[in-house]
Amino acid sequence: MSLLELSRRPGRTTFRLSRPAVSGVLRPRLLLCCVGLAALTVVVCCVGIATGDYPISPLRVVPALVGAGDPGQVFIVRELRLPRALVAILAGAAFAVSGGIFQTITRNPLASPDMIGINAGATTAVVAGIVLGGGGLRLPPLGLAGGLAAAGLIFLLAWRRGATGYRIVLVGIAVAWMCTSATDYLLTRAQLAEAQNAVGWLVGNLNGRGWESVRPLGAAVAVLLPAAMLLGRWTRTLHLGDEVARGLGTPVQLARLCLLVVGVALVAFATAATGPVLFVALAAPQIAQRLAGLSAPPILAAALTGALMVSASDLLARWIIPDVDLPVGVVTGALGAAFLLWLLVRTNRAGSGG
Amino acid sequence: MTPHPTLAETASPAPDGSAPATPADSGTPAPPTLRAERLRLTYGERVVVDGLDLVVPPGKISVIVGANACGKSTLLRALARLLNPASGSVQLDGRAIHTLPTRQVARQVGILPQAPVAPEGLTVIDLVGRGRAPHQTWWRQWSAADEAAVSAALAATGITELADRPVDELSGGQRQRAWIAMAVAQQTPVLLLDEPTTFLDLSHQIDVLDLVVDLNRRDGRTVVMVLHDLNQACRYADHVIAMKAGRIVAQGVPAEVITADLVAEVFDVRCTVTADPLTGTPLVIPTGRHHGGPAAPSPATD
Numbered sequence: 001m002s003l004l005e006l007s008r009r010p011g012r013t014t015f016r017l018s019r020p021a022v023s024g025v026l027r028p029r030l031l032l033c034c035v036g037l038a039a040l041t042v043v044v045c046c047v048g049i050a051t052g053d054y055p056i057s058p059l060r061v062v063p064a065l066v067g068a069g070d071p072g073q074v075f076i077v078r079e080l081r082l083p084r085a086l087v088a089i090l091a092g093a094a095f096a097v098s099g100g101i102f103q104t105i106t107r108n109p110l111a112s113p114d115m116i117g118i119n120a121g122a123t124t125a126v127v128a129g130i131v132l133g134g135g136g137l138r139l140p141p142l143g144l145a146g147g148l149a150a151a152g153l154i155f156l157l158a159w160r161r162g163a164t165g166y167r168i169v170l171v172g173i174a175v176a177w178m179c180t181s182a183t184d185y186l187l188t189r190a191q192l193a194e195a196q197n198a199v200g201w202l203v204g205n206l207n208g209r210g211w212e213s214v215r216p217l218g219a220a221v222a223v224l225l226p227a228a229m230l231l232g233r234w235t236r237t238l239h240l241g242d243e244v245a246r247g248l249g250t251p252v253q254l255a256r257l258c259l260l261v262v263g264v265a266l267v268a269f270a271t272a273a274t275g276p277v278l279f280v281a282l283a284a285p286q287i288a289q290r291l292a293g294l295s296a297p298p299i300l301a302a303a304l305t306g307a308l309m310v311s312a313s314d315l316l317a318r319w320i321i322p323d324v325d326l327p328v329g330v331v332t333g334a335l336g337a338a339f340l341l342w343l344l345v346r347t348n349r350a351g352s353g354g
Numbered sequence: 355m356t357p358h359p360t361l362a363e364t365a366s367p368a369p370d371g372s373a374p375a376t377p378a379d380s381g382t383p384a385p386p387t388l389r390a391e392r393l394r395l396t397y398g399e400r401v402v403v404d405g406l407d408l409v410v411p412p413g414k415i416s417v418i419v420g421a422n423a424c425g426k427s428t429l430l431r432a433l434a435r436l437l438n439p440a441s442g443s444v445q446l447d448g449r450a451i452h453t454l455p456t457r458q459v460a461r462q463v464g465i466l467p468q469a470p471v472a473p474e475g476l477t478v479i480d481l482v483g484r485g486r487a488p489h490q491t492w493w494r495q496w497s498a499a500d501e502a503a504v505s506a507a508l509a510a511t512g513i514t515e516l517a518d519r520p521v522d523e524l525s526g527g528q529r530q531r532a533w534i535a536m537a538v539a540q541q542t543p544v545l546l547l548d549e550p551t552t553f554l555d556l557s558h559q560i561d562v563l564d565l566v567v568d569l570n571r572r573d574g575r576t577v578v579m580v581l582h583d584l585n586q587a588c589r590y591a592d593h594v595i596a597m598k599a600g601r602i603v604a605q606g607v608p609a610e611v612i613t614a615d616l617v618a619e620v621f622d623v624r625c626t627v628t629a630d631p632l633t634g635t636p637l638v639i640p641t642g643r644h645h646g647g648p649a650a651p652s653p654a655t656d
Binding site for chain 1 (some may be wrong): 431456470473474485490495497540
């Protein structure tokens with residue numbers, strides 16, 4: 001018996017090690033997607049870091065990142081521009097994974113945290129903080145609290161003999177509208193400056209993000225992304241419906257609760273750092289799924305797609321109107337929607353490329 | 355995040371902790387016993403099944419028949435621990451099934467619900483492979499046992515050539531066979547099927563039922579299924595369970611149970627019962643209002 005057995009068929013290669021007894025299914029197209037997306041993200045990031053009031057050659061960005069080169073450039077790259085690039089990557093990944101999780105537990109591609117009120121909850125809390133003057137409360141913790149509160153409310157209201165995917169979506173939409181109304185009410189009461197400040201945050205913004213934004217978000221993603229990937233064993237059966245999943249030995253309610261906690265935490269941390277960057281959570285998992293030719297959003301590929309979407313959108317925003325700090329959310333909305341439409345038209349059905 | 359791997363390992367019949375090679379294979383211990391005791395099943399306020407006792411005959415094919423909404427699917431779901439009893443219990447080898455770890459149950463009892471839906475784009479082999487979930491851990495996703503079980507399930511259901519096709523592009527009959535293949539790959543000694551022949555044309559219905567007999571005869575699996583067609587039930591069942599309004603009206607060998615009186619009671623249909631010319635099992639011929647006439651009101655058995 002050989003140490004490694006490989007067997008190939010279209011779209012999937014299985015491998016089996018005799019010792020340790022590890023085995024699994026590899027999907028070459030998915031791997032290729034991940035590598036391609038990661039490479040593109042790095043390139044976009046370097047170009048993004050190179051772009052600004054003080055232009056640096058993109059080729060010098062990588063040496064500067066490791067501390068080589070002109071000390072002035074190193075300072076600009078590492079202290080001023082790298083945090084923004086990292087926040088874009090981390091927030092994009094967090095939104096995308098969260099979206100993929102919600103689409104999985106509800107079995108509905110339209111269910112994403114922007115649709116079912118979790119972003120809206122975070123937004124309401126932050127706008128309330130800005131408008132009512134939270135007494136020195138900082139915005140990120142407020143956003144976190146708002147997102148968690150909205151998620152808790154949704155799950156409480158949806159939990160009747162176990163929350164089903166359909167109920168979560170319906171209750172979530174109702175909660176989203178309640179939060180949006182509250183936000184609108186707060187904005188009508190606000191002073192002009194406050195309102196401007198709040199609206200700038202409302203669309204999702206990367207301007208002026210420093211290391212203080214990177215750290216909490218980075219820690220959250222470092223814990224929650226692997227958690228989401230480990231939960232993949234449960235999500236694979238959940239895709240087949242609750243009854244089949246339970247028949248296959250998946251603890252359905254526990255799995256859903258774990259996924260929900262991970263998804264909500266991801267989106268809450270990301271929203272706290274950047275504001276609700278629109279459309280990433282909805283589109284990135286779907287784009288990744290179609291690129292990889294799979295029947296469900298792949299977690300890691302979705303994370304990379306989200307990172308690329310936000311990084312590229314931020315770069316575009318700065319290229320299109322160089323003098324104005326265009327919020328990144330404006331671009332992700334336009335760009336992501338167009339790309340998703342193109343994919344839908346081109347493939348005509350999910351995963352048919354596989 | 356692995357769902358109770360250690361707990362599930364201890365439940366595995368295989369001593370080395372690897373996925374058990376066909377627990378239902380010949381020469382293995384007797385299939386587990388499945389029974390319901392004083393079972394009461396409700397949906398909210400509505401009582402569907404009340405005070406039901408049932409011992410599923412091990413190693414046999416049992417078929418549950420009854421009119422719509424008589425509680426037969428509900429009973430099947432409860433036997434598969436998809437529905438928790440309001441009172442009473444379902445017992446697997448003498449232990450209440452809804453208190454056992456769900457993964458451990460999934461190695462003993464397989465359930466194919468009615469009309470399951472696969473996500474778009476999922477290929478047949480991926481669907482069938484998911485039947486192995488209760489035998490897998492996160493580092494062992496495609497063991498030799500998994501591969502053998504999936505190949506055997508594809509072959510048994512005659513869909514080996516369709517393995518790489520998306521499930522949603524298949525015909526109704528092929529799709530149903532793919533789902534059954536998933537349940538077969540789970541390699542449980544007990545298999546519960548909720549109307550496995552729904553939406554299938556006649557030839558595919560016979561295919562599926564013959565497959566069920568294969569699984570029973572070859573692997574010694576206990577099968578419980580809900581069927582609508584009484585004549586198919588009579589032909590394929592070792593043990594038929596007739597239900598009405600949440601209770602078992604009669605059960606036993608089809609030839610003894612299925613009489614014109616029983617059909618009248620359970621389905622509210624007048625009929626003649628004769629012997630199936632091929633198998634000798636009861637053949638139910640409904641009378642209806644326009645046929646048979648007053649000359650044939652009294653049923654003639656045999």
